[in-house]
Amino acid sequence: xxxxxxxxxMWSEALQMLARAERLHRDVFTPPHASRRGVNWEPPIDVLxxxxxxxxxxxxxxVDPDKVETVIHNGxxxxxxxxxxxxxxxxxxIHRLELPQGRFExxxxxxxxxxxxxxxAAVNGCLVIRLPKASRPRSAT
Numbered sequence: 344x345x346x347x348x349x350x351x352x353m354w355s356e357a358l359q360m361l362a363r364a365e366r367l368h369r370d371v372f373t374p375p376h377a378s379r380r381g382v383n384w385e386p387p388i389d390v391l392x393x394x395x396x397x398x399x400x401x402x403x404x405x406v407d408p409d410k411v412e413t414v415i416h417n418g419x420x421x422x423x424x425x426x427x428x429x430x431x432x433x434x435x436x437i438h439r440l441e442l443p444q445g446r447f448e449x450x451x452x453x454x455x456x457x458x459x460x461x462x463x464a465a466v467n468g469c470l471v472i473r474l475p476k477a478s479r480p481r482s483a484t
Contacts, residue, residue, distance in 0.1 A: 383445030386422070392454055397474040399451060404468035405442060413461045413472055415453070420461070420474065423448040 389400040401422055403411065411424040425446045457477035464471050 381446050382448040384443035384447050385449045386447055388449060388451060390451060390453075395476055397453060397458065397476070399472040399474070401449070401470040401472065402468065403447075403470045406447075406470070408463060408465040408470050411463070411470055413463060415458055415461065415474070417450075418455075419450050419452045420472065421448070421450045422470075422472070 387402045391398045391400070399420060399422075401411075403424075403426070406424055406426045411422060414421045423446070426442065426444050428444060453474070458474040459477050462473045462475070464473075
C-alpha cells in the first residue's frame with residue numbers, strides 16, 4: 344500500500360463527497376411531510392426585514408408568478424402553486440431533470456407585526472414578495 348498513488352485515494356474521496364452532495368441536494372426538495380393537497384416540493388427561500396417591510400425571495404424558476412397564491416395567516420405567509428413541464432417537453436427524452444415538478448407549498452413564519460397586502464414581482468427567476476408593515480394608528484393627544 345505504500346506504493347499507492349495518493350491521487351487515487353483523493354479521487355475516490357472526491358467522488359464519495361460528490362455523491363453525498365447530490366443526495367443532499369435531492370433531499371432539499373423533499374417536503375418534510377406530504378400534504379393532503381398533493382404537495383410535491385418546497386421552494387427554497389430567503390427572508391429579509393427592512394425598516395418598512397419584510398421581503399421574501401422564493402426560488403421559482405419556470406413558474407408563472409401570476410399563478411402563485413400568497414396568503415398571510417396564522418402569523419405567517421403561505422405560498423402555493425405548481426411547476427409543470429412545458430408542453431414541448433412532455434414527449435421529449437429526458438436526460439436530466441433536477442427542477443422539481445408538481446405542486447409546491449411553503450408556510451413561512453413572519454416576524455411579529457401587522458402587514459399590508461403582499462406585493463409580488465418576478466426578478467431573475469425568483470418571486471420577490473414584499474410585505475409592507477402596517478403603519479400604527481396615531482394616538483389622539
